[in-house]
Amino acid sequence: MKKFAALFLAVVIAVTMLAPAASSAAGTPQYDLGASAQPDHITLTWTQDPLTTQTITWRTDITIARGLVQYAKAADKASFPGKAATVEATVQKFTSDLGDMNIHTATLTGLEPGTEYIYRVGDGTNWSDIHTFTTEASNTHSFKFLIFGDSQSGDPLNPEYKPWHDTIQNAFKTNPDAKFFVNVGDLVEQGQNYVHWNKWFEAAKGVIDTIPAMATQGNHETYNPPDGHSTKPIFWTTQFKLPQNGPEGLKGQAYSFDYGNAHIVMLDSQEEEEKGVAGDILAAQKAWLEKDLQNTNKPWKLVFFHKTPYYNKATRTNEDIKAAFQPLFDKYHVDVVFNGHDHAVARTYPIAGDKFVSSPAKGTIYYLTGRSGNKYYPDLSAKVWDAFFYDPQDQPNYIVAELNGDKLTLRAMKQDGTPIDTYTIDKASGLDTPQTIVPPKYNSTRLVIFGNMLQQPLLPVTPKQVNGQWYIPVRAFMQFLGGNVAWYDDGSVTIVYGKDKVQMASNSARATINGQEVNLPGSSLMDKNTLFIPAADLEEFFGFSYKYDAATNMLMFTK
CATH class of the missing domain: 2.60.40.380 (Purple acid phosphatase-like, N-terminal)
Structure with missing residues (x-):
């Protein structure tokens, strides 16, 4: 009976330690510090x-x-x-x-x-x-390390980190020879909300005390309760002691180190969240990154940061980050860039100058690492730059990176060990496995919006050039984005996208945008009952930029 009483008391104490200490009047759970x-x-x-x-x-x-x-x-x-x-x-x-x-x-x-x-x-x-x-x-010329995508809970009020526990524990159990691990940001749901860190550390116990955790921070590390406003990631920098060789004001948030024959760089991509408290962090890192990549003699260059330049979420882009860092990746031939943020497993073609190239010897692979925690998205898709794409809806995943001399092999694994993707770069031959086959040059011009290629029936008529200017079928463009286009017998046209409303007349180079009249780069035209507008007008209307890729015959729009 005494043994039963003691066991019952132990269970009660354990449950009490794991559960919220109390609930506030508003129903928000209250937690103990636990130290x-x-x-x-x-x-x-x-x-x-x-x-x-x-x-x-x-x-x-x-x-x-x-x-x-x-x-x-x-x-x-x-x-x-x-x-x-x-x-x-x-x-x-x-x-x-x-x-x-x-x-x-x-x-x-x-x-x-x-x-x-x-x-x-x-x-x-x-x-x-x-x-x-x-x-x-x-x-050291041969070693293995682990890479984890976002491990966050998905809900500030529900610090659920069992998925993260199972992912990191299974990964290390399967790969006990891993030398260190990287988490590419959004370790927790709300960075200045300590119950999430308590749960994160508890879940990773047994791994983080055995191999080093060389992490990057994500946008969620900047968030503060109760409203999620952004600051510098104070809880993150206080708890993770990392190399202090980064730019002033970002030490420990951007840094680099060498392991074996690899030079590894960690960057801070949270310009949007931190600019109010840290200024232009992309500019600060560009100057530092140039010197850092200049000064390494390691044959392998691997870069990690949170927000991906080549995304898989529906319309969430990071063009400012791409513009800041990609020229330096190209100049110094970074082999692989690893990102998180979108919770997909995706691998691009080799890319240089924002164009697909035929070999990893000529460009950089951008690898999106998936999710190691509880959160997933319902609006992911393969984009035109993806040689491989997988949406880990069913369970979290991790990446095993293995460097062996001239070869780097990346294996994406589900939490339970099921393989998702295996990819190898052979630096000696300049080839990869599976071997890169870049997209073809399409016979008719393809319209690409946020990385998604529109085809029939979404695009019954393709874009065309008139007097050197690109025109796009505006109804198909806007309907894909959830906007609306209406034209009337008098030749007037109304375009609504989100909160913006455009009114214009056919064959006119003027329009009214949200009540303000503006001059346009070009005028609309009708062709076989299809309304076309100049591609340049879309930038004036809604902020879309575009480029034409002659190698694939794709007209690509983004924001």
């Missing part, structure tokens, strides 16, 4: 050379003002902590929305390359369990 004298959230990162250093971060409550790391070679485990070295940690008070805690950080230096170590963290009285890490081996 104690016992170290938790133990996380490995690198701030210096992976060959000879290891950075370790953990948290406690504010009663623990001292932090220590005891470590030794794994070969000395039997006598641990008898032969252990001890390093004092720095301690930083961290104020969260759930209360104050202490963040402890120590960097171990002078380690031997290619060596497994054991360690524990604490204050001399309260110690963690014993964990392990392994330094990078000298002359």
Whole structure:
């Protein structure tokens, strides 16, 4: 009976720790901070050379003002902590929305390359369990690491991170030889909402204390409760201790490091969210990125950031990010750019100068990494730049990246280990597997809107050139986007798209946009009962830009 009572009490305590402490009058769950004298959230990162250093971060409550790391070679485990070295940690008070805690950080230096170590963290009285890490081996040319797309819960009021738990735990169990992992942003749903971090760290326990977490941040790391307004990602930068070699004002948010024969760059794509508090972060990173890529002699160059230049969500573009970074990727031949944000698994053709090229030796692959957490989108689609596309609606996924000398292999896997995609770049031959076959040059001009190619019956009449100017069938264009076009017996035309309303007359180079009269780049025309307007007019009307790709005969529109 006593055993049953004790077991019942333990279950009650465990459930209480996992459940909200209380509910507010408005019905919003209230959570406990969860910090104690016992170290938790133990996380490995690198701030210096992976060959000879290891950075370790953990948290406690504010009663623990001292932090220590005891470590030794794994070969000395039997006598641990008898032969252990001890390093004092720095301690930083961290104020969260759930209360104050202490963040402890120590960097171990002078380690031997290619060596497994054991360690524990604490204050001399309260110690963690014993964990392990392994330094990078000298002359590494073959290694594996894991890549995770967005791990967020999908709902600020529901910190659901079991999908993330299952993804990262399954990935590491299947790939215990992975040297580190990358999460490409949106680790949590609301970055300055600490219950989400509690759940994220708890889900990743056993992995983040064994291999380094070299993360990038996403737009959700900038969001604040209760309304989701944006600031700098303070909770993220406080908890993830990363190389400080990035541009001023963005240290730890943009950085680079080397592992083996790869140079790895992490960028901050949150211009929209951070410009009010950090200025033009894309311009700051462009100058830094140029120098960074200039100065590496590593044969492989891999870049990670959150918002993708080559998207799969219906109409969500990132043209400013593409314009900022892509010329430098082209100039210094970045091999692969990894992104998140859209929660799809997608792989582009090799791209240079925003055009498809026939080989990864001539361009960059943009790889969208899917989702490792709870959130998915209902409006994803394959775009014209995708050589491969998969919508992970059924379950989360992860990427296994394996570098072996001149070959890089990327394997996209479902959470349960089912293969999704396997792709290899052979730098020695300049070829890839599956081999790139670029899209054909179409006989008739194709209309492409937000990466989607319109075909019959959506596009009964194709775009055409008249006197060197492109004209598009406006009704098909607007209907695809959910807009509306009406023309009348007197030759007048009304176009409605979202909140914008355009009124114009056939064969006129003037229009009224939301009540304001403007001059147009060109006038509309009728051809076989189809109304065509100049492509340039769409920029004046709704902000659409366009380009013509002669290699494929595609007229491509975006915003």
